[in-house]
Amino acid sequence: MTDRPLTDGAVTVIRAGYGFDAPAIELGALVNGAAMADVPIRIPLAMMNRHGLVAGATGTGKTKTLQLLAEQLSTAGVPVFAADIKGDLSGIASPGVSSAALLERASSVGQHWTATGSPTEYFTLGGLGTGIPIRATVRGFGPLLLSKVLGLNATQESSLGLVFHYAEAAGLPLVGLDDLRAVLMHLISEQGKAELTELGGLSRATTAVILRELVGFSDQGADVFFGEPAIDVRTFLRTAPDGVRGMVSLLEVPSVQDKPELFSTFLMWLLRELYAVLPEVGDADKPELVFFFDEAHLLFAGASKDFLQIVTQTVRLIRSKGVGIFFVTQTPKDVPGDVLAQLGSRVQHQLRTHTPDDARALKATVSTYPVSAYDLAQVLQNLPTGEAIVTVMNEKGAPSPVAWTRMRVPQSSMSPTSPDARAAAVSASPLLAEFDRPVPSTSARDILAQREAAAEAAARAAADQGAEKGRTEKRRTDERGTEKPRTEKPERPRRTGRASPRRSDTIARRIIGKLFGSTR
Ligand SMILES: Nc1ncnc2c1ncn2[C@@H]1O[C@H](COP(=O)(O)OP(=O)(O)O)[C@@H](O)[C@H]1O
Numbered sequence: 001m002t003d004r005p006l007t008d009g010a011v012t013v014i015r016a017g018y019g020f021d022a023p024a025i026e027l028g029a030l031v032n033g034a035a036m037a038d039v040p041i042r043i044p045l046a047m048m049n050r051h052g053l054v055a056g057a058t059g060t061g062k063t064k065t066l067q068l069l070a071e072q073l074s075t076a077g078v079p080v081f082a083a084d085i086k087g088d089l090s091g092i093a094s095p096g097v098s099s100a101a102l103l104e105r106a107s108s109v110g111q112h113w114t115a116t117g118s119p120t121e122y123f124t125l126g127g128l129g130t131g132i133p134i135r136a137t138v139r140g141f142g143p144l145l146l147s148k149v150l151g152l153n154a155t156q157e158s159s160l161g162l163v164f165h166y167a168e169a170a171g172l173p174l175v176g177l178d179d180l181r182a183v184l185m186h187l188i189s190e191q192g193k194a195e196l197t198e199l200g201g202l203s204r205a206t207t208a209v210i211l212r213e214l215v216g217f218s219d220q221g222a223d224v225f226f227g228e229p230a231i232d233v234r235t236f237l238r239t240a241p242d243g244v245r246g247m248v249s250l251l252e253v254p255s256v257q258d259k260p261e262l263f264s265t266f267l268m269w270l271l272r273e274l275y276a277v278l279p280e281v282g283d284a285d286k287p288e289l290v291f292f293f294d295e296a297h298l299l300f301a302g303a304s305k306d307f308l309q310i311v312t313q314t315v316r317l318i319r320s321k322g323v324g325i326f327f328v329t330q331t332p333k334d335v336p337g338d339v340l341a342q343l344g345s346r347v348q349h350q351l352r353t354h355t356p357d358d359a360r361a362l363k364a365t366v367s368t369y370p371v372s373a374y375d376l377a378q379v380l381q382n383l384p385t386g387e388a389i390v391t392v393m394n395e396k397g398a399p400s401p402v403a404w405t406r407m408r409v410p411q412s413s414m415s416p417t418s419p420d421a422r423a424a425a426v427s428a429s430p431l432l433a434e435f436d437r438p439v440p441s442t443s444a445r446d447i448l449a450q451r452e453a454a455a456e457a458a459a460r461a462a463a464d465q466g467a468e469k470g471r472t473e474k475r476r477t478d479e480r481g482t483e484k485p486r487t488e489k490p491e492r493p494r495r496t497g498r499a500s501p502r503r504s505d506t507i508a509r510r511i512i513g514k515l516f517g518s519t520r
């Protein structure tokens with residue numbers, strides 16, 4: 001590799017390739033030996049809904065790139081949603097701290113650096129942690145995404161679809177996981193036998209397997225993510241109180257390692273919801289929302305064909321609603337080809353090749369770039385931190401020339417915003433009252449409990465009547481005998497409301513135990 005990989009002619013082509021007039025997100029400056037402050041590398045703002053990929057090994061600058069993109073979007077009035085896996089994105093809320101090295105880097109790429117924080121709102125899944133709780137109803141989440149988090153196979157997945165269908169038709173609202181549990185238990189109980197048969201295509205054994213997975217899922221603490229009030233995804237489309245900047249919504253996911261599938265599936269659900277509620281906007285000057293999908297490999301790992309199809313379809317269609325998605329992963333091979341093909345802009349940080357598999361991935365990555373003057377396999381392995389190989393979708397929708405880029409410096413803080421500042425922001429948020437409150441509702445579990453109680457009462461009444469009749473007859477035939485005092489059966493405690501989820505767990509375990517001989 002020479003010190004300056006590009007000829008003057010190649011530099012001229014790149015300069016022209018990024019010289020569009022339309023408003024743009026500034027990524028940084030071309031590197032040709034040294035950074036060239038007069039050759040800026042940018043993404044047209046109007047193309048931010050054509051999706052993108054930020055990839056690179058750990059510590060190569062992905063999160064800073066994300067921060068850089070997000071804060072400029074906010075400044076341009078575009079709301080941003082991002083999952084903040086380790087809390088390292090929260091710095092976006094606070095102004096950055098200047099230093100000589102930082103200012104030198106900024107000036108080398110032609111950036112006038114001013115410490116600026118972005119208006120930020122914090123969210124959490126189900127309210128675990130510091131943030132506005134994001135919840136979904138089981139019904140809203142749907143059988144396909146739920147199958148993904150439960151790890152169901154194709155047969156079980158379609159069975160779960162039938163169960164949802166049944167619940168809908170039987171007027172049993174699936175709100176929390178306990179509602180689904182109650183419906184499954186009902187279907188494999190004596191009372192539900194006829195309904196199960198009537199459904200067709202749904203075996204008792206499969207229903208029990210789903211129930212078992214569901215109980216395991218609840219045991220991991222997943223109950224809190226499902227319920228009401230469900231988040232209204234339009235919440236993420238707000239501008240800041242200043243009426244100008246787009247709001248940055250950060251979803252805190254500190255314990256994602258425990259529940260990777262739940263986390264990634266939830267993000268997918270959010271995208272589907274956005275797709276469902278947003279109007280068509282066609283090609284606009286700027287997107288309605290840009291969604292950053294960090295640790296995106298979690299979404300695709302072990303996904304079923306149907307699930308992948310959903311992801312691919314959502315990615316393809318959502319851009320007409322003005323929503324851009326940026327996937328952030330270690331290597332592009334984490335993203336299926338069908339999805340990768342739809343990502344218009346790419347910021348590829350250093351790729352490491354430790355294994356033959358890595359080497360193959362590198363080769364594959366290189367082959368997906370437009371022809372360029374670079375020896376990309378070589379450059380990609382040697383990029384310094386905070387530099388990347390970039391190609392974007394230009395204002396005409398064509399790929400821009402491949403450019404080795406030194407990224408700008410985020411104007412917000414490189415270190416996380418303090419927990420105190422985050423907690424203060426959350427308690428001051430008007431959203432807290434809206435989404436952090438109990439919602440009284442009657443759902444499947446309550447309805448089934450009521451029906452069960454009514455059936456029990458009816459059975460008891462019938463039994464009592466029978467006994468009374470027997471006694472009367474006995475009295476008649478044995479007029480002079482000694483009458484024994486009547487002994488009442490003690491009333492069974494009745495299940496009411498959603499007060500004791502543990503009890504239905506125990507019942508579920510007993511049923512599963514009966515069917516399988518043991519419980520997990
Ligand atoms: N654009 C940048 N400007 C200044 N420093 C950067 C930039 N990108 C990365 N760095 C430095 O590299 C470190 C690691 O970057 P980070 O984005 O956290 O990596 P990754 O997310 O890929 O693990 C940062 O803490 C910062 O010191």
Ligand SMILES: [Mg+2]
Pocket residue numbers: 059062063088
């Ligand atoms: Mg990171």
